[in-house]
Amino acid sequence: MNRTERGDTLIEIIFAIVVIGLVVSSITAAISTSVNGSTAHRQLVTGDTVMRNYAEAVKTAARTQCTSSGATWTAAYPAPGLPLGYSVNPLAGQACPNVTATAPVPIQVQLPNGTAKSMNIVVRTP
Amino acid sequence: MTRVRRDERGVALVLALSFMVLIGVVTSALLSSLISSVNQRGVLDGVRNRQYAADAAVEKEIARVRALGSGGAGSAPCAPASPIAYPLNGVTIHVDCTNVPTLTRTGFEQRNVVFTSCIDTGAACTTGNTIVRAQVNYEGQGGGTPTITKTYIQSWTVTR
Numbered sequence: 163m164n165r166t167e168r169g170d171t172l173i174e175i176i177f178a179i180v181v182i183g184l185v186v187s188s189i190t191a192a193i194s195t196s197v198n199g200s201t202a203h204r205q206l207v208t209g210d211t212v213m214r215n216y217a218e219a220v221k222t223a224a225r226t227q228c229t230s231s232g233a234t235w236t237a238a239y240p241a242p243g244l245p246l247g248y249s250v251n252p253l254a255g256q257a258c259p260n261v262t263a264t265a266p267v268p269i270q271v272q273l274p275n276g277t278a279k280s281m282n283i284v285v286r287t288p
Numbered sequence: 289m290t291r292v293r294r295d296e297r298g299v300a301l302v303l304a305l306s307f308m309v310l311i312g313v314v315t316s317a318l319l320s321s322l323i324s325s326v327n328q329r330g331v332l333d334g335v336r337n338r339q340y341a342a343d344a345a346v347e348k349e350i351a352r353v354r355a356l357g358s359g360g361a362g363s364a365p366c367a368p369a370s371p372i373a374y375p376l377n378g379v380t381i382h383v384d385c386t387n388v389p390t391l392t393r394t395g396f397e398q399r400n401v402v403f404t405s406c407i408d409t410g411a412a413c414t415t416g417n418t419i420v421r422a423q424v425n426y427e428g429q430g431g432g433t434p435t436i437t438k439t440y441i442q443s444w445t446v447t448r
Contacts, residue, residue, distance in 0.1 A: 174300060177300070177301075177304070178300075181304045181307070181308070184308065185307065185311055188311050188312070188315060191315075192314075192315040192318055192319070196318055196319075199323075202326070203325055203329060206326075206329045207329065210329075210333065210336060213336070217340060261351070261354060261439075262351050262352070262354050264344070264347050264348050264351050281337055281340055281377055282341075282344070282377055283340050283343065283344055284343075284344040284347050284348060284376075286347045286350065286351050288439055
């Protein structure tokens with residue numbers, strides 16, 4: 163080895179280790195953020211589907227069960243049921259509105275990460 | 289071992305910095321894509337809320353028009369309160385209703401009404417901004433001003 167090159171190898175190795183460490187850290191952080199974001203996004207998309215399914219089930223329940231004055235309607239989430247970790251607000255024994263009126267119904271969906279999404283719809287006695 | 293020539297000094301640093309910049313660009317693109325998709329999710333939530341608000345507004349109009357005393361093909365189906373704006377889910381929905389030609393026979397009154405709903409701008413809904421369009425048949429019995437006995441949804445279209 164040439165005398166003028168003494169120490170270069172050690173510095174290069176240390177520098178390379180630092181660079182590799184930074185790059186690995188960056189990639190790990192990016193992948194972690196991406197995975198977390200993707201999970202949150204998937205939950206939001208599934209939550210939207212759950213909310214639409216439940217809203218349609220509620221409207222159908224009122225339309226099919228409100229056949230006489232004084233009747234009540236009860237909605238259930240349609241088969242095959244809620245995805246694991248999701249929940250909706252129960253709607254049982256709800257009074258049917260008069261045929262010339264509507265009734266507001268709040269729809270709430272709880273996501274697995276604890277986030278709650280809500281929307282309002284109305285139901286009508288046919 | 290290959291000897292490093294004096295004029296190659298610093299090349300490793302340039303390569304390392306270039307690689308880090310490349311990683312930075314890729315990471316930024318990834319995060320940007322993620323943020324964009326989450327924001328788009330919010331936009332789609334807004335679309336869903338708007339559709340159900342329009343759906344609710346038309347349902348309210350159907351019930352309100354059913355309560356009106358006017359009947360028959362020639363009557364004004366939305367009088368006296370139309371057009372009406374209904375706020376729900378953070379948006380205000382405007383509903384127009386118009387009569388459509390209906391065959392009427394004595395003792396068996398028919399009334400067909402088309403409802404169109406859109407975001408309230410103070411003007412009538414157009415084909416370009418209609419969210420829900422529904423055609424409803426009101427059936428009643430009795431001459432003159434019949435009592436509505438049945439309501440049939442003949443069509444229900446969500447356009448946007």
